[in-house]
Amino acid sequence: MKKYLLPILAALVLFFIATTVSEHFRIYSIFHSIDKLYHVIGGMILGWFFMLTFQPELKTMPVYKKVLLLVGCVSLIGILWELAERASSVYAIHRYTTLYHLFHGGDLNDTLGDLSADIGGGILFSFCYASFAKCLSFFV
Numbered sequence: 001m002k003k004y005l006l007p008i009l010a011a012l013v014l015f016f017i018a019t020t021v022s023e024h025f026r027i028y029s030i031f032h033s034i035d036k037l038y039h040v041i042g043g044m045i046l047g048w049f050f051m052l053t054f055q056p057e058l059k060t061m062p063v064y065k066k067v068l069l070l071v072g073c074v075s076l077i078g079i080l081w082e083l084a085e086r087a088s089s090v091y092a093i094h095r096y097t098t099l100y101h102l103f104h105g106g107d108l109n110d111t112l113g114d115l116s117a118d119i120g121g122g123i124l125f126s127f128c129y130a131s132f133a134k135c136l137s138f139f140v
């Protein structure tokens with residue numbers, strides 16, 4: 001459990017910044033697409049988390065399998081996140097306003113952009129991990 005502490009903490013900090021700080025300082029009204037940056041960073045954090053999860057198996061895999069595994073896991077979580085946003089937009093808008101505030105989503109273009117950013121972050125982390133595993137040993 002201790003090895004997962006840094007990526008979980010990073011994800012919680014990102015979530016706090018994206019939901020609370022960005023809303024309080026109205027960052028979304030200044031930088032309308034800043035959520036894409038949050039999704040890229042989130043994809044990288046998820047890649048880091050899954051790298052730690054599958055670390056023993058990844059050591060013996062060729063690079064393309066490492067990238068496929070990590071990007072696949074990041075993609076799955078990204079899809080689940082977007083489904084949560086959609087469910088919140090449909091079902092929680094009037095009943096559960098706090099949930100809606102945390103998970104409100106946009107239209108189809110926003111959803112596809114968010115998924116692309118998640119996957120892009122996962123790809124970025126995967127290639128960095130596959131190419132510079134020794135340099136990233138601090139995060140292991």
